[in-house]
Amino acid sequence: MSDLRRLAVLGSPISHSKSPALHRAAYDLLGLSWQYSAVEIDGDRLGEFIGSLDASWRGLSLTMPLKQDVLPLLDSIDEVAAITGAANTVLFDAGSRRGFNTDVGGIVRTLREAGVHEVSRGVLLGGGATAASALVAMSELGSREVRVLVRRPGAAVALIELGSRLGVRVDEGRMEELDTIGRAELVVSTVPGGTDLGVAASAGLIASATLLDVAYDPWPTPLAAGWIAGGGTVVHGLGMLLHQALLQVRIFVNGDPNEPLVDEDAVLGVMRAAIS
Known part of the structure; x- marks a missing residue:
């Protein structure tokens, strides 16, 4: 492999992305002269873009x-990408295009870092x-029971089908139930930043x-602000971004998300500093 390799984050919009800062910090510390950029692109042009890339792309x-x-x-795709x-x-x-999902690992790692190691009952928004x-x-x-709250029936x-494959009982509810659910160990919100859910979580939850x-972005979200005001524990969304990006760096450098x-620890430290 030559010293110069190219990488990018793709999306639309993408100018706000923190991925370039995260990845550049990692490769600088590792002594790799790799270029990581942000490219504005939508799904209609994705195939053409990927097909145009030369051998310098990692x-x-x-x-x-x-x-x-x-x-x-x-x-090919890894097991996590296949499941999700x-x-x-x-x-x-x-010459091969291999796909991975590091979002799952990013969520698990940031929750464990925050002290959440085991969950029996969870609530999922979105x-x-x-x-x-x-x-x-x-x-x-470890969760075997998850209530999913959505806006559209x-x-x-x-x-629910995914939960069946995972051995997790998933029930659907409406977002309005957030103020009536009494207890859970974990709530994960996947709704876009800035969204006002129109309902506050119950004090018990x-x-x-x-x-x-x-x-x-923006932070805190309306939901997180209410949680903090109620004295609850909130894990910042940047934690997931940080940890999924570290797993991506493992893939790009080692070819394996499971190979440290x-x-x-130093790589994670400079990546964290890059977005703090």
Whole structure:
């Protein structure tokens, strides 16, 4: 492999992305003269873009909805991407396009860092692709019962099916139930940043459950602000971004999300500093 390699995060909009800062900090510390940029692109142009890349390209990070759009363009995907139906990472490896999902690992790692190691009952807000990753993460933490709150009836059908495959009982409810749910160990919100849910969480839920809000811009979200005001524990969405990016760096450098980097604690430290 030559010293100069190219990588990018793709999405639309993408100018706000913190991924370039995260990745550049990591490669600088590792002594790699790799270029990581942000490219504005939508699903209609994704195939053409990937097909135009030359041998200097090592990989891509993807935002929604490209995480789903990219699947038909890949030669292989890892088990997590297959389960969730979304790949947020593409590795160009010896002429092959390999897809990975590091969002699940990012959620699990940031929750464990915050002291959440085991969950029996969880609540999930939203029914999209990020919610699928959150459900798999809850399963990895031991959850066997998850209530999914959505705005549109039937929006949780795919998550109910996914839960069946994972051995997790998933029930659908409406977002308005947030103020009536009494207890849980974990609440994960996957709704877009800045969204006003139109309902506040119950005092009992705030007191019993840690909230992970995967949105991080603007911060705090209305939900997180209410949780903090109620004296509850909130995990910042930047934690998921940080930890999923570290797993991406493992993939781009080592070809394997499970193989730690050399001096990984220091790498994580400079990445954290880059977005703090």
